[in-house]
Amino acid sequence: MRRTLILFSLGTLVGCGSGASTPDPAASGTPSATAAAPGQTAAPAAGTPATAPAAAANGQAATQGPRPLTPEQGLAVARELIVKKDYQNALQVLTKVIQAKPDYAEAYIQRANLLSAANRPTLAIEDLTAALKVQDDNAKLWNSRGYLYLLQQQYPAALADFERATSLDTSFAQPINNRGLVRVAQGDFETALKDFDYALQLDPKYFDALNNKGFAYLKLSKLEPAIDAFTQAVTINPNYINGWVNRAQAYAESKKFDLAVADYSKLITLQPGALQFYQMRAEAYRQLGQTAEAEKDLSHVSWTQRLVELTRELAKNPKDPAAWVARGQHLLRQDKLPEALADFSRAITENPDCVPAHLGQAAVWHRQGKTADALAICVGLIEKSGAMEAYSLRGDIYLAQKKYQAAIADFELAQRFDGQVAQAYLGRAEEYKAQGKIDLASADVEQARSMDPKLRPANYEVPAKEGPQAARPLPSRSER
Template identity: 35%
Template sequence: MIRRFLYLLTNARPRTNGLERAMTRTTSLFLGLALLAGCGGSETPQQAVDSSVKPSASPAPTPAAEKTASSSPEKKVVTYDQLIQAADALIEKRDAKNAAKILSTAIKAQPTRPEAYIKRAALLAEAKLYKQAVGDMSSAIGVDPENSKYRNTRGYFLLMLQDYDAAERDFNKAIDIDPEYPQAYNNRGLVFIGQNEYIKALNDFRKASELKEDYVDALNNLGFVFLQMEEPDPAKAVETFTKVLEINDGYLNAISNRGRAHLALKNYDSAIKDFTRAIELQPQNQQYRLHRSEAYRAAGQFDLAREDVNQIARERQIAEVNHMIRNNPRRKELWLTRAQLLLQSDRTEEAKTALDNAIKLDGTFIPSLLSRARLHELEQEYDQVIEVCTKILDLEPNTEAQSLRGDAYMLVDKIDEAIADYEAARRFDTKIVEAYRARAEQREEAGETDLAKADHERADSLETRLTAGPPSSAEEAKPREMVVQPVSFEQVAEEEGPETK
């Protein structure tokens, strides 16, 4: 018999810190239909756990019922199955609100069928309305009390509510109904972690991984328990996480967890390698960068540790600026600050968008234009550097724009223009010496001996002064590095503005 199943895939991340039992909950629900043979269903677990937080699991998929034909050729009656199909179409379009309304209509039409309860429970859980989701799963269980998957799913929702006793009862019942059900053992193991009963958790995760050898979620949780036990076994944890990665080499949290185990074993190079890989896979997760900074520091690589800490600080600043932009989207200073922070974090494309937004708001705002010119220079777009700096100089005299344009002119072999800009900017470094030497060579090749001699003398004079030290009457006018300037955020929010990329 071919049946259609609703896959309910969720992630939970309980966290322990000493005696703390608070759960950090990150739930993702993906709804899809699959055709399966037989009366059972296949499970697709979703599990990802860092050792800084407790592991998570997904409930087993919950089966939807077969279609039944109940339409009348004489009357245009919308059947239960048609309502379910319509809800599925809306779920596919991510229209949860209208999907829930249709499912409610289906429930009123046929309250003794479980499919609508299950689908609506998934939508409620996605909205983190776990109590209501528990209610719908209870209704589904009332229809089919011996369905192990329904018990497992309700148990998971109860786990998210930290109702450990009730969750354990559901997982126990699921196991009683189907002793070969690995997801129920895995989820019950999460209950035991929430209660700091690590030996019981260890046994359940082992059982789950025995029943399903490639069950990476249970294996990852098992490795986590090896790290959290009263007498931790980081060597066994490394072995377990490595087995996870042999099955799925991109399993992000197993990579990070193994890094933590290596760190505990003082295998600093291996720990740094794992954390670096985790950062590559999810660069916005600063927890991995924090772990790597710990490993760098333990290995005595203090400069690299400091770089990671500074990057974490920048990411926090970016988050703060993003929040301010949402409240004040027409503040050009905010967009500029965002661009500068993004550039310091090597997020060039996002920085371009932020700068474009700042310039759209005010095309004469010199700091934004200077930052755009620097970005063009970074990407070796020298004609654009010249164009932007020329615009700045048309607006006002600006030493930095003059100097930047001089560098760009040098790189496109417009040496006369470069020297003119360097002199106007009172540039005093090796660049202007190189410019005079280059022009002297050009003039020598053109037979302009006297002019070439004058350029060589000017270069010699500047070089002598550079050797003696900087002049007291003029400051060096080299382009400054991009510096994040403080911005006042006291203006009231406005309604419209450029969008964040």
């Protein structure tokens, strides 16, 4: 398994535990802090085998109770539960298996994986220690326990385990890489580089070791070899997050901000939900003087953080239509139309008379091109309640249809004066100009400018009225 070790100020190092599969600690069903731990369980006394319900068969009554499982069968059940991400029950089954067979190394290993994923490394170390008493010639187990010691910053113990793993299997690259990580943690970067190079001799495509080698070079302020190592890592594994992060930061350290932007963009493609990459890219944009792009990234971060807050509020008040409307409006600001429509529809389900929800629904349909449906909602709300917001939205729809007169009338009823309204006045001014109504056109242009100071007079000039033409100047002597 490969896991991130430590996020340093300039990058990420990666160590490797055993090759066993480890559950995602962020997934639902992860063992909680109260999960059964070694020596701490309310399960049957030691020696009692794990059990599973047995269906009545061959005429046997179901009242005979559960059929005992052998430890091997219990381990198989636990593995099935892990596949289903039912980690809590898997942990309990493994504890019962260990009670039934205290020298069952595989059960200890599986439980150690679960405990490690649940951020309980001390208990995981205890289980691996128990497994090593049975399999003391297992290089992977020594490496795994050493890795957990490394995470606990118990460096002498970690080094001892990595050395033992290497002595048992001289072709095993992972403990050598991990030994290098200990050297990095101790500040001995030159020795760490030797370990990473040795690991790469054994496994030239070991991209974690390449990443760690690049990080050691970064700590030594050797930026070019660092970038080269990171480049090799992401070439081997184009989806390697740590390699892209570290290379982007190395480019930033080298003042190559355009290349840093490209790497952060790749990271955003790989992990769109990771807001830190938007923040890092924004800083790179800022260094390039691209303020608009930086602000766009930071706005996305703020918008997403607000979305998380609104979603939490919904979890607390799922029956509150206002909460659904609030999130729907927030989604609408980023044109998340299907998601916004779903939220507005849910608000209407909770309260069929919720005016903001109906307006939100109409706004989505307007953007989706369902103009007739959107207008029908606006008209219905106006007739029922005279809602100013309905006039405002209908004005937007009329503006999109270039019905400037109708749009302006609705905007006035909505008491709305903004850049969008200014566009309606400019549109009507063009119509007046085409009709030769220059005074009315001029008045509309001035009205638009009063609402939107960004409108430049040079862009919206109105032709002067026809009048007596001035006499043409006589040509100069040289022109005669």
